[in-house]
Amino acid sequence: MTAWFDVGLALMALGLAWRAIATRRAFDSTVAFVIYGLVLTIAWVRLGAYDVALTEAAVGSGLTGALLLGAAHRLERAPADEDRPSAPLRALLAVACAGVALGLGAVVLALPQVEPLQAVAAASAAEATGLLNPVNNVLMAFRAIDTVLEKMVLFAALVGVWSLAPDAAWGRRPGRRFPPAAEGPLTLFARVLPPVGVLIAAHLLWVGADAPGGAFQGATILAAMILLVRLAGLADAPPVSSRALRLLIVLGPAAFLGVGMAGVVLAGAPFAYPAAHAKAIILVVEFAMLVSVAATLALLVVGPPERAQAAP
């Protein structure tokens, strides 16, 4: 019974994936991709990866979907480049790609049932941090250097996106100005949802220590609230030259890196935490990351400054 549920879910995901690549309009492709992401979220739950499921729904499907929908809308009138590969070439590509998929599938079926080394190691080392969520332990303690580098990647991506601004718009507010919407559902949601969103984000961060959740998932919800308020025209993003905004973006990575380096003195190794205060330190770092990552994610969706004249 459950096996059939999984098979149905997998087929649904593949059908949506096919629709996402086979549709001509970028808008329809993106919609299929977002639904695919939501189906995948259930697949991650079935695989027992609850933290990944939350991230997939929030980042993989939600934010990526918002980004692609915005781009699809702006490129809708772009002259379509109908230079598709010829039919024989496409058939050849299809055969080659099917070969890749079949090869990977054979590898999946040939996977051995391995000894659960890392799961056991992570569980037995959990007292070192006081966190009960094994995934968060890996993210914040055992492989913290990966997480720091990922923050740097987010930061570098934002620098890259901002550097795409035309000269005339540099230093101004990023993205387009959305005029304040007339009173309606969007305005209502943009006023009612953010307080709830802030609560949920804080809750996800707090329970992330012991249960599925964490700084990323909370940050994505905060980012969604920022985008919602902006979309309804209730507030605009600050100028990219704003010192406060830049400090906010650097706060999280700087705190994580600083605490990690302090570990050399306090606990004898980089990214080691003194055992007595490990959980408190991790929570402080996670809170700093929450605000920085939320701002960075939202600004990545908003895009570079592009308004040459100051908004009235």
Add this chain to the structure above:
Amino acid sequence: MILDVAAVFGLAGAGAVGLGLFGMLANPRPLQKVLAFNLMGSGAFLMFGAVARRAAAPGLGPDPVPHAMVITGLVVSFAATALIVGLLLRLHAVSGSTSLKPQPGPRRAARSTPASKTSERGDAA
């Protein structure tokens, strides 16, 4: 042969990689190429999830290390997508087209003449 959860979604991941690869190679539109590339990435993540499930310890759940790496990977792939979409929108703003073909059309003209400044302003206004 018994298909367990790991095998079912591992196979789905392999299928998504194949579909994404095909979409990236066969679709001429850059935005849909980006989308297909994301599809490919998510297929790879799903296969990694199947590996984590295979290494599950009784009473402890799946291997947390691949899960943490997939979470990191999802955020990084979003950052990369945001950067490439930014590049694409800028290309469109400068050249009026999203074609990746080297063409002697508006793109070169826009880059070499002072007309590019005005077209940027026109787009931004």
